[in-house]
Amino acid sequence: MPILSPGSIANWILQVLLLTLEEYGICREEACRCIGIGHGRLRRVLFGVEREKMMELVRWSSETIGIRPEELAYLAGQRANLTSYGPLGLAALASATFGDAVRVAIRFLPLTSSLYRIERREHDARHVDLILRENRPLEESMKNFAVWFTFGTLNRIIHGLLGDEAEEYRPLILLSMPVPPIDRALRDYPWLSELARFNASSFFVRLPREVFETKLPMANAFAAEKMLEDSEALLNDLEGSLSARAERLLAQSRYALPSLEALAKRLHVSPRTLHRGLEREGTSYREMVQAVRVRRAKDLLSEGKLNVTEVADMLGYSSSSSFSTSFKRVTGLSPREYMKSQKGS
Numbered sequence: 001m002p003i004l005s006p007g008s009i010a011n012w013i014l015q016v017l018l019l020t021l022e023e024y025g026i027c028r029e030e031a032c033r034c035i036g037i038g039h040g041r042l043r044r045v046l047f048g049v050e051r052e053k054m055m056e057l058v059r060w061s062s063e064t065i066g067i068r069p070e071e072l073a074y075l076a077g078q079r080a081n082l083t084s085y086g087p088l089g090l091a092a093l094a095s096a097t098f099g100d101a102v103r104v105a106i107r108f109l110p111l112t113s114s115l116y117r118i119e120r121r122e123h124d125a126r127h128v129d130l131i132l133r134e135n136r137p138l139e140e141s142m143k144n145f146a147v148w149f150t151f152g153t154l155n156r157i158i159h160g161l162l163g164d165e166a167e168e169y170r171p172l173i174l175l176s177m178p179v180p181p182i183d184r185a186l187r188d189y190p191w192l193s194e195l196a197r198f199n200a201s202s203f204f205v206r207l208p209r210e211v212f213e214t215k216l217p218m219a220n221a222f223a224a225e226k227m228l229e230d231s232e233a234l235l236n237d238l239e240g241s242l243s244a245r246a247e248r249l250l251a252q253s254r255y256a257l258p259s260l261e262a263l264a265k266r267l268h269v270s271p272r273t274l275h276r277g278l279e280r281e282g283t284s285y286r287e288m289v290q291a292v293r294v295r296r297a298k299d300l301l302s303e304g305k306l307n308v309t310e311v312a313d314m315l316g317y318s319s320s321s322s323f324s325t326s327f328k329r330v331t332g333l334s335p336r337e338y339m340k341s342q343k344g345s
Helices: 011-023 028-035 051-065 069-079 087-093 098-111 140-162 165-172 183-188 209-213 221-238 242-252 260-266 271-280 285-303 308-314 320-331 335-344
Strands: 008-010 048-050 116-122 127-134 174-176 203-208
Touching: 008 011, 011 028, 011 051, 011 069, 028 051, 048 051, 051 069, 051 140, 069 140, 069 183, 087 098, 087 140, 087 221, 098 116, 098 140, 098 209, 098 221, 127 209, 127 285, 140 165, 140 203, 165 203, 203 209, 242 260, 242 271, 242 285, 260 271, 271 285, 285 308, 285 320, 285 335, 308 320, 308 335, 320 335
Parallel strands: none
Antiparallel strands: 008 048, 116 127, 127 203, 174 203
């Protein structure tokens, strides 16, 4: 069954990377052999390549070409446009307003990658933040790849949606990126040094509120409706995977997370079947629980309504020190440091 599991990268991202490598003289057959993928699998819409294999390909091709992995990610992202995203991109392109397109992206982002989700946050009366949050903790190399690939697509996507009006809004945009800058991007976009915060604690774009009411030049109600139907159908296929259903149940658990046995019972499978199924899809019960806990911890700490001890207790940790150790191991920041960084953003 074609699935995009929690540990995988969508087919279209791999396709864009392969096109970029071809420009540097690396044929797709050679690149696919590097990670053991055949052309038949590449034709699957919901096929996802494991992130370890993706990073193996990025490291190998970067060494072959002679550029840094994050620069390759940035160049590949520059090749992507809204049509690269399939029905999701076309639905956004045909939306009535920029705000409608954002709602499409928030709803259907799981079709493109299981690494991030988009959240909308009201920053103040004049600005709105679109935050990209990790669905599960990412190793440093994967985070650098994902952030710079996303940035590479961002400028093209905003231009694709807003047309000439994108230039008017650019000086009003703030970009926060949890990675160091790269020279290639600073050369291509001189404004980046002024409008971006690098090595930040979170990844978000801050936009003027009026941008969301901007009418899109390619709006088409009929096309948007048809592409939304196709996107819903693909999402239904995707959400049928065992790992996706398990992750939804964990996320829906308001307080204590269910044990492996309790989760298996709710999924109508045996604990052994659940364990093996998750392993087959590139994840595990322990990894998913950790991802949900860290995600909830970040949300609670960002709100600032509870102190560290109260957050630890709510998430079921045996002590605040145990929570702090676990949180810092994943994020690189202590809970108090994370709270402080969120107040600063």
